[in-house]
Amino acid sequence: MSNYTLEQFNDDMNQLGGMIESFYSQQGSQSTNVNNRNSKKGGKCGNPPYNDLFSGGKPSLDASSYDIGYKMKEADGKVWTVKKVKGQKKWVYERRYKILSLNERPYEFYRPYTGAEPKDAAKKAGKAICRKLEMNKNCKINFELKEITRGSDQRSYGPYYGYFEKLKNPKTFQFPGMNKPQTQTHVFKVKLIKK
Numbered sequence: 001m002s003n004y005t006l007e008q009f010n011d012d013m014n015q016l017g018g019m020i021e022s023f024y025s026q027q028g029s030q031s032t033n034v035n036n037r038n039s040k041k042g043g044k045c046g047n048p049p050y051n052d053l054f055s056g057g058k059p060s061l062d063a064s065s066y067d068i069g070y071k072m073k074e075a076d077g078k079v080w081t082v083k084k085v086k087g088q089k090k091w092v093y094e095r096r097y098k099i100l101s102l103n104e105r106p107y108e109f110y111r112p113y114t115g116a117e118p119k120d121a122a123k124k125a126g127k128a129i130c131r132k133l134e135m136n137k138n139c140k141i142n143f144e145l146k147e148i149t150r151g152s153d154q155r156s157y158g159p160y161y162g163y164f165e166k167l168k169n170p171k172t173f174q175f176p177g178m179n180k181p182q183t184q185t186h187v188f189k190v191k192l193i194k195k
Contacts, residue, residue, distance in 0.1 A: 063089040078151070083116075097121040100144040100156055102129060107143070118145055118157040122190045126162030130188070137164045137186050142193065159193045 061072075063082050068089065070082045083092040094114045099107040111128070115121035122145055130139035144158035164186040174181040 063091050078149075092116045095121070095147060095149045095152070097125065097145040097157070098148050099125050099129070100146040100158075102143045103141060112148060113145075118147070119160075119190060119192070121145060122158070122160045122162070123188060126160065126190055127188045130162070130164070137166075139164055161191045161193050163189055165189050 066082045066089070068082055068084055072080045072091075074080065079094050080091045081094055082089050084090075085092065093116060095116065095118075096112045096114055097118065098110055098112055101107055109132075113121040113125045113128070115124065122143075125145060126139075126141060126143065129141055129143065130136070133139065133141075140161075140163045142159050142161055144156055144160070146156045147154060165188075166186055167184065171184045172181050173184065
């Protein structure tokens with residue numbers, strides 16, 4: 001077994017110090033580039049480490065360089081996600097909602113539904129209610145949503161009318177791992193009821 005000498009230890013410490021210095025000098029040049037980019041767009045917002053990522057509310061970084069589903073959190077708790085919108089990757093702010101009432105009665109079961117807009121969350125919530133009630137394709141419901149996103153004004157949305165509509169041309173699909181293809185005959189639709 002070889003002995004580790006004091007001289008070898010000092011050499012290793014010098015090498016480590018050099019690596020740390022080069023790391024911080026690279027980080028300094030990258031943050032300068034980000035700060036220059038942010039200053040051109042009207043300044044930074046938020047607290048570190050978010051001030052290098054956000055300018056004007058949305059992430060200043062290009063969404064196309066991230067994978068779909070990548071999430072970034074803002075200083076005030078807002079979560080931005082990379083999603084594919086009309087064939088392009090974009091930053092989307094996920095808001096959270098809960099079901100306030102179902103068929104004009106208070107809804108007791110709590111589960112958050114996310115969406116960039118209330119209608120997106122209403123589709124998810126309506127489908128989930130129909131599954132829970134086991135009404136399948138005959139499901140017709142009226143329901144209201146309430147926003148529960150942190151920092152929001154906790155506003156309620158709706159009432160919505162949710163129902164299944166039969167497709168004129170059924171869609172067939174098969175995901176990896178499925179034994180046989182599935183056919184989709186109905187699609188869940190949501191309409192805002194005018195008061």
